[in-house]
Amino acid sequence: MKAKVHVRLKEGVLDPQGAAIGRALGQLGFEGVGSVRQGKLIELDLTATDSEAAKSEVEAMCAQLLANPVIETYSVTIETEGRST
Amino acid sequence: MQAGVITFPGSNCDRDVAVALEAAGASVTRLWHGDAELPKLDLIVLPGGFSYGDYLRVGAIASKAPIMKEVVRAADAGIAVLGICNGFQLLAETGLVPGALIANVGLKYLCKEVELDVVSINSIFTTMYDPATSIHIPIAHHDGNYVCDADELKRLHDEDRIAFRYRDNPNGSTDDIAGVLGPGRNVLGLMPHPERAADPITGGTDGAPMFRALMEALA
Numbered sequence: 001m002k003a004k005v006h007v008r009l010k011e012g013v014l015d016p017q018g019a020a021i022g023r024a025l026g027q028l029g030f031e032g033v034g035s036v037r038q039g040k041l042i043e044l045d046l047t048a049t050d051s052e053a054a055k056s057e058v059e060a061m062c063a064q065l066l067a068n069p070v071i072e073t074y075s076v077t078i079e080t081e082g083r084s085t
Numbered sequence: 086m087q088a089g090v091i092t093f094p095g096s097n098c099d100r101d102v103a104v105a106l107e108a109a110g111a112s113v114t115r116l117w118h119g120d121a122e123l124p125k126l127d128l129i130v131l132p133g134g135f136s137y138g139d140y141l142r143v144g145a146i147a148s149k150a151p152i153m154k155e156v157v158r159a160a161d162a163g164i165a166v167l168g169i170c171n172g173f174q175l176l177a178e179t180g181l182v183p184g185a186l187i188a189n190v191g192l193k194y195l196c197k198e199v200e201l202d203v204v205s206i207n208s209i210f211t212t213m214y215d216p217a218t219s220i221h222i223p224i225a226h227h228d229g230n231y232v233c234d235a236d237e238l239k240r241l242h243d244e245d246r247i248a249f250r251y252r253d254n255p256n257g258s259t260d261d262i263a264g265v266l267g268p269g270r271n272v273l274g275l276m277p278h279p280e281r282a283a284d285p286i287t288g289g290t291d292g293a294p295m296f297r298a299l300m301e302a303l304a
Binding site: 009012013014016017020064065066068070071 | 141142145146149177178183184185187188189190191192230232233234257
């Protein structure tokens with residue numbers, strides 16, 4: 001099965017990259033764009049067969065390495081055949 | 086003073102800091118990130134550079150290197166630890182100093198001399214500085230923007246743990262912070278490079294008092 005981890009900067013943490021993207025969109029003539037925040041998507045292929053166990057393992061990966069709780073939040077999605085949890 | 090300088094894949098200031106420490110009179114052992122044990126040391130230095138190409142987050146992957154478990158254990162036992170630039174980012178990832186370092190507000194790599202105020206001389210790293218006189222030390226970073234929340238900032242103030250502040254904030258750091266001490270005051274993380282200002286031929290010597298202070302405290 002596959003896991004997708006979305007990592008985002010916490011509310012209140014300044015995002016210089018998001019701000020630069022927002023300015024560039026304005027220069028291209030896109031109006032009506034408020035704040036822009038840039039995060040990252042990490043995709044994992046897992047050998048696990050149990051989606052609950054896979055989810056808790058990926059959450060442990062987030063806590064230990066994939067996200068920094070000082071500045072980031074994360075969410076984990078497990079994808080089995082045709083189904084997301 | 087027995088000092089150990091750890092090299093990670095992508096470190097590039099490891100030799101410079103070893104030279105600056107030796108000039109101050111220290112005996113320096115070069116260590117490798119994959120080592121599982123530390124020799125007996127008075128000071129551990131995490132040098133500047135771009136460990137693991139700054140992948141994932143600056144310092145994140147290096148902070149999980151085998152030797153880092155021993156560095157955390159040594160720091161908790163009171164051994165002095167100095168993290169410069171990428172070393173500061175690495176210390177923040179391990180939690181030995183609070184906060185985190187993110188991209189500079191201008192999104193530019195900055196390589197220039199900056200003026201710093203020495204905020205706290207109450208640490209083995211800063212005793213030889215005069216808080217009334219600013220110092221000039223180079224920076225060289227893309228991710229030097231120090232972030233911490235309001236509670237942490239209050240704690241840093243209350244406990245006198247801000248070691249250095251920028252006079253003219255180059256990167257957006259919270260409260261102009263350029264260097265912070267860990268809760269035990271034996272760990273210092275700073276973005277500027279004192280080892281690049283330790284010999285007159287490189288244009289200044291304002292970094293040298295840090296190495297001399299460590300030498301005096303840990304001789």
